[in-house]
Amino acid sequence: MRQLLPFFIFCLVLSPTVDSSTDQADVTALNTMFSGLNSASQLSGWSNNGGDPCGEGWTGINCSGSQVTKIDLSNNGIGQGNQFPYQLPPNLERLDFSRNTFSGDLPYSISQMSTLKYLNIGGNQLQGSLSDMFANLPRLSTINFSNNNFSGDLPESFGSLSSLKKLDLQNNQFTGTIDVLAKLPLGDLNVDNNHFSGWIPDQLKNINNFRSDGNSWNAEPPPPPSKPSSKNPSHTPTRQGRKTNPVHVPPTTKGGNNSSSKTGVGGGLIVGVILSVLGVGAVLAFLLIRRKKNRFSGMEKLESKQVFTPLYPVNETNELKIIGIPSESTLQTPPHSPMGLKHRHNTTDYEKDEQLENKDNNEFSDHKTIVMESRKSVPICNVYSVADLQMATGSFSADNVIGEGLFGRVYRAEFDDGKVLAVKKINICTQKKQEEVEEKFLATVSNISRLHHPNVSEVVGYCSEHGQHLILYELHENGSLEEFLHLGDDSKYPLSWNIRVMIALGTARGLEYLHQVCSPALVHMNLKSANILLDAELNPHVSDCGLYNLVGNADRQAFDLDIGCGYTSPEMTMSGEYTLKTDVYNFGIIMLELVTGRKPFDRQRSQQSLVRWATPQLHDIDALDKMVDPTLRGIYPAKSLSGFADVIALCLQSEPEFRPPMSEVVQALVRLAQREKNGLS
Known part of the structure; x- marks a missing residue:
């Protein structure tokens, strides 16, 4: 027995090396990647469910310890008909997908790979503009984006790539200048055959291996750099070296020298003063005229492109804000409102003051800019009176109640012009002064009235009168x-699988808009299936966006309990923290509801928590089939269901940082929807 003891010790020492266990986050990412590929039989060892990439030697995978640090799938022919994978292992150092046929755009997950050193996706069919995602990649030394269809200007975050030595952008459709590359430590740069313009920075001309043919460079010499201003502009030296104030005329004294000084230096100074005054006057006149004509040009450009106007946070101090509002004529017919609603616009006192201030500026009738304190934020939607809404709702009759939640009841309102709207009667904490409540309400409505997206419920009006606060949707x-x-209404027909996928995709797009288009990003904080509204074509609309600020501190606990009915994320349980990634978690629960038809929390079932019951079964094919809503009657594509479950698993990861941003969720659901549209199982 003693003779065998060294052998046992030797086996124990070797066991960690022999049994290599891959980090679970990396396994999930590779499973998701593989399940999204239409044909990848040449990827030996790969699986869409579990496995050990590091220990089993999956094709193209290299590891350091338990982490996947290198993926090399170059020249594998695996991209045909496939979007670029949206979920990638987070600790990669090298990523090479070159010489395949992937389409789509770069996934946002690349922006989080702080260890990435080598990125090669050349020779694919990627397109679109590059997102500003390169600010946190300090080790990236090689980028190859050549032979794709990328377009647009180079992102500003390229300038943060402090270790970049080699950059290949040839044979794309990039536009704009390459100034952002000027200060990078590049030794090899190829920008051949794009649509770049402007001048090549001098710093780049010194690169040993620099190629720039096939662009639209400016043939004229660049303008000279502006001269630095004088260190002491308030004084200028005279011929005698004495410092003299330039606007001061020296007194007349006897003597030729003094006479010369008077006619030379003094006269020159007088002329200089006159010219300076005339110049300043001309500049001021020009600026006043320009200000009058272009006072709101920035906002006009935003509106013309229908770009989201930034949401202005409630300012607890009285710091001045510049807030753009439409004119009265525009308010009567909101430019983004699909309802085309026309209604009487009640003018508040401070709006009257602003109109008087701008009555001579009729050329600004499309848009007006006003400077006001935050408490005077004006929503860009219609204003209704309490009398209007009483008439439309039958004096807020119980027969017209169509919903009720923490914020208050929702009424069906029908107006004389035939328009039918939803009126939400907001319960605001009454412990504060009426002026503070008014400020809070107007600031909130001002923000949410600027939300315009096909999958976000549209605000079309509001009422703030006689202590009442109502929002019209x-x-x-x-x-x-x-x-x-869940409500078992016989009038509601079962949702088909295709419609469920489209509802998930539309909801994801609405959240992507709130999270990644709005500035600053808007966390929903009350995301649940009750707040996903369906129109006549069953398109989803995310409702109750941005209303959390209206909940008083005394009501926050009730709010959290309302959220907690099956929608509580791990971080909410641990610390009460609610972030963008908490919205992602709640979206995963909504997807679970779509798959199973079950409530998030059901006391009548032995397994009351939907997440706790369903999550362990998401990667078990047989168990997954048994989880599906019975009203579907088994009519769903197995591969689509599996892909749907993979997205759910990503959204429901216990650690918030491992959950994908909504842009990646949208990409994954787009692929599922396209597969359904093409009739692929």
Whole structure:
């Protein structure tokens, strides 16, 4: 027995090396990648469910310890008909997908790979502009984006690539200048055959291996750099070296020298003063005229492109804000409102003051800019009176109640012009002064009235009168997703699998808009199936966006309990923290509801928590089939269901940092929707 003891010790020492266990986050990412590929039989060892990439030697995978640090799938022919994978192992040092046929755009997950040193995706069919995602990649030394269809200007975050030595952008459709590359430590740069313009920075001309043919460079010499201003502009030296104030004329004294000084230096100074005054006057006149004509040109450009106007946070101090509002004529017919609603616009006192201030500026009738304190934020939507809404709702009759939640009841309102809207009567904490409540309400409505997206419920009006606070939304006659899935109304027909995928995709797009288009990003904080409204074509609309600020501190606990009915994320349980990634978690629960038809929390079932019951079964094919909503009657593509479950698993990861941003969720669901559209199983 003693003779065998050294052998046992030797086996114990070797066991960690022999049994190589891959980090679970890396396994999940590679499983998701493989399941999204239409044909990848040449990837030996790969699986869409579990496995050990590091220990089993998957094709193209290299590891350091338990972490996947290198993926080399170059020249594998695996991209045909496939979007670029949206989920990648987070600790990669080298990523090479070159010489395949991937399409789509770069995934946002690359921006989080702080260890990445080598990125080669040349020779694919990638397109679109590059997102500003390169600010946190300090080790990246080689980038090859050549032979794709990328377009647009180079992102500003390229300038943060402090270790970049080699950059190949040839044979794309890039535009603009390459000034952002000027200060990078490049030794090899190829920008051949793009649509770059302007001048080549002098710093880049010194690169040993620099190629720039096939662009639209400016043939004229660049303008000279502006001269630095004088260190002491308030004084200028005279011929005698004495410092003299330039606007001061020296007194007349006897003597030729003094006479010369008077006619030379003094006269020159007088002329200089006159010219300076005339010049300043001309500049001021020009600026005043330009200000009058272009006072709101920036906002006009935003509106012309229908770009989201930044949400202005409530300012607890009285710091001045510049807030753009439409004119009265525009308010009567909101430019982004699909309802085309026309209604009487009640003018508040401070709006009257602003109109008087701008009555001579009729050329600004399309848009006006006003400077006001935050408490005077004006929503860019219609204003209704309490009398208007009483008439439309039958004096807020119980027969017209169509919903009720923490914020208050929702009424169906029908107006004389035939328009039908939803009126939400807001319960605001009454412990504060009326002026503070008014400020809070107007600031919130001002923010959310600027939200314009096909999958976000549109605010079309508000009422703030006699202590009442109401918000008017477009009405979606099919009610909420919760009603369709859980309330058992015989009038609601079962949702097909295709429609469920499209509801998930539309909801994801609405959240992507709130998270990654709005500035600053808007966390929903009350995301659940009851707040996903369905229109006549069953398109989803995310509602109740941005209303959390209206909940008083005393009501926060009730709010959290309302969220907690099956939607509580791990971080909410541990610390009460709610972030963008908490919205992602709640979206994963909504997807679970779409798959199973079950409520997030059901006391009538032995397994009351939907997440706790369903999550362990998401990667078990047989168990997954048994989880599916029975109203589907087994009519769904197995591969689509599996892909849907993979997205759910990503969204429901316990660590928030491992959950994908909504842009990647959208990419994954787009692929599923395209597969359904093409009839692929």
